Amino acid sequence: MLFLQYHNCDDCNMSKKTTANIKLKDLFSKEQCKKVEAAFMRNFQMSLEITDIEGREVRSFCSPKCHPAFCKRIRTSKTGLHRCRQDRLRSLNISIETGQPYITVCHAGIVLGCVPIMESDLPLGGLFFGKSAWEPFDEDIESDIQKRLQGLRFGAGDIRNALRKLPVISARRIHEAAEFLYILFYQNTDLDPQVIQWRRQRSMQQSRISEVIQETKLLDSTETYPYELECQLIAKVKIGDRTGAKEILNSLLGRILFNNPGNINLLKARLVELLSVLSRAAAMGGVDINILLNKNLIYINKVLTINTQEDICIWISHALDEFIESVYTSQDAKKMQQLKPAVEFMQTNYEHPLMLPDIAKAVHLSVSRLAHLFREQMGVTVVDYLTNIRINHAKRMLLTTDNNCTRICYEVGYNNQSYFTRVFKQITGLTPRQFRNQNKRK
Template sequence: MKEKFLEKLKEALITYSFSTKIPLVLLDENGETVYSVGNEEPFCKFFKDFTGEMNPCSQTHLYAAKQSEKLGEAYTFFCPAGLIHYTVPVIKKGIFRGSVLAGPILMEFSDKLMISEIMQKFNIDLKYLGMVESKIRSIQVIDPTRVRYLGNLLFIVAFSLLDDEKKELENRKLIAAHQSDLNEKIQDIKDNDNVEFYSYETEKELLLKVRNGDIIGAKNILNDMIGRILFASGGNINIIKSKTLELCTLLSRASIDGGADSNTIIDLNSKFLYKISNIKNIEDLSYWVIHMLDSFTQNVFNFNESKNPVLIQKCISYINEHYNEDINLETVANIVHLNPSYFSSIFKKEVGVSFSNYLNKIRIEQSKLLLKNTDSSIVEIALEVGFEDQSYFSKVFKNLTKMTPKQYRQNG
């Protein structure tokens, strides 16, 4: 670590330690102590002296630091002696350079059982019982909720000096969260004994969500598709990449069909294809597919330039889920707690079409699928997608597609 950076980090750690009364240790990339602030807990000193060269603490600290780096946030853990620590990584230019270790602390007051377990686990002679009790009972007790916030605060303190690394850690945190979601999806697939890749129907549903600009709905479907790809491929990254490249092409076409600027999407597509081809692990690959989906779908309605992206995405997702019900402007305005008139103006400004036109567009897109893939009558399809009668359905359909529902079905 460079001297100037090290001095700034030391100053920040001193402020944190003296404010919280929690000892801190700055470790290098090998888990060796670079600097410490605050008094070392008497029990830790005793434990190190007792275990000598067999002391397991440094390896546990290093493992926890790497977990913190992987997760992109503070990592709380039990040390070999059963005491609580938390740690944050120190990263420079994307490379792990060390970590800051906080603790030990306790989340509840020690009792005889806890002390007995420590004595037995490490074969500590009973003659040291009184000494171990007194040293452990001197350790600060902090409730779990406060520990979590103290960990977050240490992360903020450490990375206040590392502006260039914040984005990288945020990406890692998102990757870890996405991987957790995928693991749940894969477990569901295992439980249902379904080891096949996603169906053509699922693919069509995803593309329709993208064309409609429904980021939330599209993401839910894509997560399930990625889970199936990962499970059915047996973890073969070449198969996963092949399926991912197919998805990239499909998503880019769907976003252009939805109204996104073709030059922007072609440029994005090229960048994603290059990025995906160079990714080496499955976790990063699955995260980048979701990132790719966000970029393509956001461009359908220029969400990147939106002043209310979260609100509009929530509305679009609601419409896409409830288009076949008796919903109207007032219904959706109430969902986002806005005056209908004000909501109407925001929606048209952000999406580029009025609420009623967008709702009709969604209903007609859904009706196209039914016309192509079912034998249902036009009356039945009209009712199924939310229109009250066939006449109005046919009128809207022709306005948007330049042909009647019957002509559309015959031309299929």
């Protein structure tokens, strides 16, 4: 797997120096562009405006009606045209930096979507679409738009008539169009989307980590390192559960960053330790230890050369992918793959009163075979694993809902509150009520 270096804002700074000699028509054809436009119009009834990196229209690539009457009216003013271009430059900067579509409300008060155009790490321009209203116009919206247009000499009647002709498109539909166009464009051109996809993954990961940090603020814990999450991550790596492992990794990173905000050296130290943990997990999953030692040395050297928090986080996620891929190809991969359906079944059905025979039947294994594989590969019993899933969900519900303990007991799969309380206390050291009172902020 190729690990891409982060390109900071200077790389997508709309610099004439990097893009002056590159034209969009040199990188994809008018025919390719028309194919994208036709498919987009067919599915979403929206036209496309294509600009270069400086926010200037490339008219030969634009749809014939890329500007509705309202936009045309605004652009007849020199000031209006300047504001439109500034909107595009701003949207280009954000979409290229994050590697994903960007949707905003333009200076004139209507929706504007942007999909970035990049060739590898080189920013080239953008696809603009969705010039519409979120909701039907009324007096309040019209008044807001009139205020936005102060300084532009237009008659109120002209603006009102143009506004009434704009399509009304829901926010959900605009977001669906953005995702569709993003995929459609890169599938139908010869541009290399590798860097932009990496940036998008980085942005999505940082969004999830931010959510974890906000959730962690609800806790009043003195724990400096989430060893419980580390153990869960090891279990996911051992069975080759890529999706589950990434979710836990992001939670782990969020907790580390919450406890040590802005301390990149400590983050590096924690991740060097984590790489060793992942190596051991992969070894337990059947991967040759000599292969892992070589990988680990490369990974550790790599971590030490990265100097931004965001890049370290996405890089460790890619390293996790490689560890899991190693497990998949190991000699014990078949055993781990037999366990994966059982793990997934428990994760999606924990709220039901499951017994060991129920789980074995669902994954087409005998009870003895399932119990043996689980103990051998996971180091815990099936019942213990299911119990941990239930208690973790109960802890989250105690902190994020106002449901009483009895209701939570039933919602996580127990039918006896006394037994639920006893199990909860065995694992956490507190009763459910004590856990809520001690950890939930007033």
